[in-house]
Amino acid sequence: MKATIAALACLAGLSAPAAAQYGGSAPAPPPRVEVPRNESAQRAQPVAAAESELRSGVECLLGRDAASFDRLFATAPFSNAERREAQRLLPLIQRCRRSEDGLSASAIMLRGTAAELLIRRQFASPATARAPALGPAPLLRPDQARTPAEATALAPTYAIAECTAATRQDLLRTYLATEASSEAEQAAFRALQPGMIACVPPGGIRQLGVDGPSMRRILAESLYRWSSVQRDGPASPFAAAPATAQAAAQ
DSSP: OEEEGGGGGGGTTOOOOOOOOOOOSSOOSSOOOEEEOOSOGGGHHHHHHHHHHHHHHHHHHHHHOTTTTHHHHTSOTTBHHHHHHHHHHHHHHHHHHTOSSOOOOOHHHHHHHHHHHHHHHHOSSOOOOOSSOOOBOOSOOGGGBSSHHHHHHHHHHHHHHHHHHHHOHHHHHHHHTSOTTSHHHHHHHHHHHHHHHHTSOTTOOSBOSSOHHHHHHHHHHHHHHHHHHHHHGGGSTTBOOHHHHHHHHO
C-alpha cells in the first residue's frame, strides 16, 4: 500500500524498508510525494518503545559529553566512516543506560535522535537566518557512500529535507517537538506538508526514498545543521564552502 504525502502523517510511527521510486523529468501535475508502506499498524507500539529506549540512551550520553556525536555528524550517510562511528557509539550508549538488554539501532536512528535532542538543548529559541544567506553543505555525499548509486537515488529526498529546514523552521520545530507515533506528530506533519511540497521542484520526485520515521530523522538532522550554521556562520563544521553558499543564495 502506498500513501500520498497528505497521508504520510499516518505513517510517521511506522518503519518500512527504504525504497527509491521517482518520477521522470518531464513536466508533471502539481507535486505529490508518496512514501512506501510495507508494515502493519500493529507494529507501531513496539517500534515506539524501542525508540524511547534509544532516546533515553542517547540523552544519557549527550548529558555526559555534549560533543559525543560530533564525529558521527561529520560522516556522510551510508558511508563506511558512518558505520564505524555508529558501531563505536552503540556500546557507549549501552553502558550509559546501565542495562543488560541489547541495543540495536541504525546510523540514521542515532543521527536523527541525537539531532532532535541537540536542537532542544542548543536551540531552545529558533535560529535567525543569516544575511547574506549561508546554508550547510549537502548532508548526503553519494561519492562517499558504500553504494553510490543507491545514495544518489536518495538525493532528492535529502534535498527536500534541507529545503524544508531552511524555509519552514517554525513548522518543523513544532513537528519535532511531538512524541513519535503520536496523534500530535501526525497533526504537526500534516501542517508541515505544504512546506515540503513547496520544496519539490517541477518534475521532481513522486515517492520519498525513505519511510516516515527515517524522514523525521533526516528532517531533524537537516534542521540541526542549518541552525548551527546560522549561529556559527562560516566557522560551523557544517557550513557550505564559499562557492557553494554563493550558488545557493542566487
